[in-house]
Amino acid sequence: MVAALKAPGQPRAILGLIIGAAFGFGLVVSLRAIAGLEIFQTEQTGYPHVIVPAISGPIGYLVGLGCFDYWFRWAAGAPTVPEDHSQHGAHSWKDYFKFNTDHKVIGVQYVVTTFIFFLIGGLLAMLMRAELAQPGTQVVDPGLFNGLFSTHAAIMIFLFIVPVFAGLANYVLPLMIGAPDMAFPRLNALSFWMLPMGGLLFLASFLAPGGAFDAGWTGYAPLSTGAPLGQSFFNLGVQFAGASSVATALNFLVTIVTMRAPGMNFWRMPLLVWANLSTSLLVVGATPFIAGAQFMVLMDRALGTNFFEFAAGGDVISYQHIFWFYSHPAVYIMMLPGFGIVSEVISTHARKTIFGYRLMALALLGIVVLAFAVWAHHMFVSGMFAWLRVPMMITTLLIAVPTGIKIFSWLGTLFDSKLHIENTSMLFALGFLVTFVIGGISGVMLGMIPLDIHVSDTYFVVAHIHFVLFGGSVFTIFAGVYHWFPKMTGRMYDERLGRWHFWGTLVGMLGTFIPMHWIGMEGMPRRVADYAAQFGDWNLVITIFSFILGAAQLVFIYNVVVSWKYGPKAGPNPWRAKTIEWQVSSPPPVFNFDEIPRVVGGPYEFGVPGARHAIMHSDEGAEVTEPEPATVGAASGGGGSK
């Protein structure tokens, strides 16, 4: 028992949580007692004796888990423990609950954790749809309803879509570039473990007096600055999820720039690597803004600052500028990695090289640049400076150009190909083309100010966001999970169940979100627990299809769980793909490669006689005739030290 509490792991983490929370609580109580203040301040924007433990408790958990052991030992001048790799790789299921520095273990931890939050977020949506099936109030009261859509969105965005992409890339990206791990394995593990802290804070807000945070995931001031305690849990949860996201992005940037295998210059990187490079640039630039916005709200609430207190000279609209300066780039943070996945899946299952590879990569960078110059299109009716609207409309509409390049290039890839649509991942990639084009078109409509004035804050916006984030991001997530499932688990999934899942998801998705465009244009505002009777019929239809959509996900869960345990063995390269992750065993060895591969060609050279992407062993490669081009900064594979 004592030994378990001394060694890093879950028992010590729980102890750390308790000690951390108790320390924070004691600190607040004693300081307030010394200062002669009322010990328990229970104004709804206050509760310092809850807020401070909500910060120190999770940090105590991370310390207890062992996230900081190495750094503490180093800082204290203690003798360095020889690298024994005991925290690297998983040998039993228990290792997935530990601080583990293997990028493949962390990738699995990410994907499993985020899918659990996906289910929780989905159940919250089912509750909402149950309430909205008929006009009037039947299932939940309006206050709880506001909490439901706020937590649904916060969990889906911060705990599912953003991190699941980080998880998939964590697993495959180092393999793809021929690296033995990420650049900073300990930071990588810390990034993962901060994530559930954020999620648990979001969920814990349901227990707070006054209920879960209910100012929307946008948390607009001053509704959020005056809201009950749950809002503070949102402010804090975003900090943990955001810090996790930024640290991972830094890790990806350093990994991609410094750890590519010899011969892999930038124009030989698979598009998934390009996509994560672009995404990481966005995360590093934008995510600090939402962290800042939520800190400012928390300070207005708890410390009496007046950033957004209009009566004290604060500026209400400035919250929206800071918030959207993150949250619009966030849309691309949630989409670019999916673009990368779709490129891999389409190229592999169409047996064809990506059409216009260089323009595809440049289009990603074009989106990164434009993404920082469009945020105010969320604010066309907000009362901000009127002159800002037209310039932001033009940049917004221009984003359709690089996005269109990607769509047309994928279509170009399908021509003269050998299409294998029997693979579920390819079905999801093609389904994505359908749903994402619809989401892109409604995005252009929302970008046009006169149309936006009418449909802003209506169900049209709800329809658009779900076509982009569900039809876009989630479809690509499923494509990626099916594509790399054999690599991650070493086993094949059931394609028949996969097809059931795809068709159920597609039909449920279209039936749920297409009618939302119509009722939105007709006048149904969003974020309402009750609505005019004229919208009753369509809302019932939407609810029925949303339950089909929810049920289809059960097929996915069943398929994945059963296949992981009992599926037929996959072999190293079931899709006959060219990229490096498929040239090693499934799952790959603990340190990925026996020797660092040499990259000698592009990543998608299907149908080119004699073309190779990478040479895996130094004793082969005599048959390669193409001269190896000079590369910069690609030699530091770092494999020698392991």
Added chain:
Amino acid sequence: MKDMSRATFLKLAGTALAITVVVSLVMVNIDWMGMDGSTEKGPIVTMLNVTIVLSTLVFSVVMVMMVYAIWKYRAKPGDESDGEPIHGNTKLEIIWTAIPTIIVVGLGIYSTIVLNDIEAEASNQMEVDVTAQQFAWRFDYPEQGVTSNELHVPSGTQLELHLNALDVLHSFWVPEWSIKRDLVPGSDQPAGDNIDDVVRVTPDVEGTYSVICTELCGWGHATMRAAAVVESQEEFDAWAADQEKIPEGSVSTGAAGGKGAGVYNDQVAK
């Protein structure tokens, strides 16, 4: 695309065009945005229809290409060969960069023209000060010196709405009139100088409508409604003569401003 003949290309383009024509004809004949009850809404509905035709064209082109590719290039069972090693086509790539650019820049110019059109000031205006608070509306008529919880308008008069909120953000929308704008607390304060708190709309069809709050404002958001009545000038004058006077010394906007928390608390307590 290598082996695609001119005839196949024309067939595909023709299919996409035919789909566009048929679908557009159906779609532009549906009143997506409901009744047209203001002079500003007409140009917006026209714009929607233009966008629908263009969107249908883009969507049909993508779908026809995709369905054709799936039908034509699907691998036979057991076929493990690779597709043609085609890496790109600079001419095509320039085309599909240039055409969308032209389309979206055109839409941007069109939007700017329509925006100026629907925000133009008319000669016959009437000022109404709109004040929102959780979860109620108040309409003050400084020219008539009266106040009401209903918005009454003489048909064909351009309303100049001065917007303010007392607690949190709200948003003014009458779906039949299309125009929408947030009411921002603090827009009457010095720090709110840059807030654009005036919006104009000209209802021109008599009838009774609903003012809907479209910015999340708390638990009562879904039911924050007020009646909006468009009537003849005579009916309006008779109605205005009947209303309460704006109390002496009351400032129509911002009088009860203060910490949003206070109002929120009061509302939760009720």
